[in-house]
Amino acid sequence: MDMKAVSAIQKFADARATSAINNYVQARPATEPTPEEPSIVQSAGKAALDFAQTLAQTEETAKQAMIGDADPHALVQALAQTELAVEAAVSVRNKVVEAYQEILRMPV
Known part of the structure; x- marks a missing residue:
């Protein structure tokens, strides 16, 4: 494998990991209780x-x-x-x- 292919794969993997992290960060507040809801x-x-x-x-x-x-x-x-x-x-x-x-x- 040449360096360009390795670099492209790393960028793709980094972009995918960043995307997964961003999706998790956006979805996480949906699972947390809201303070407006009474206990x-x-x-x-x-x-x-x-x-x-x-x-x-x-x-x-x-x-x-x-x-x-x-x-x-x-x-x-x-x-x-x-x-x-x-x-x-x-x-x-x-x-x-x-x-x-x-x-x-x-x-x-």
Whole structure:
């Protein structure tokens, strides 16, 4: 092989390696988590805050209904929202307990 052929092969190999490196560098950010996505802990915290706010709003509506300042329809609607929130919280709790029990049954 002459020197021109060897030089051409080396340039081709270098260009191919550089291309592969550039492709990897461009594709790598796609596999990294984005900071905008909330974590599971943040999502659970937000859900707990929403649950607490729903309960507080229902309590306030109930107090207003007792003194005659709230519409009875608003009280029924607030109680329905609270019922849904409690059912959702109980369902999540049940799933967590089932998962914990399943982990306890795993052999060590």
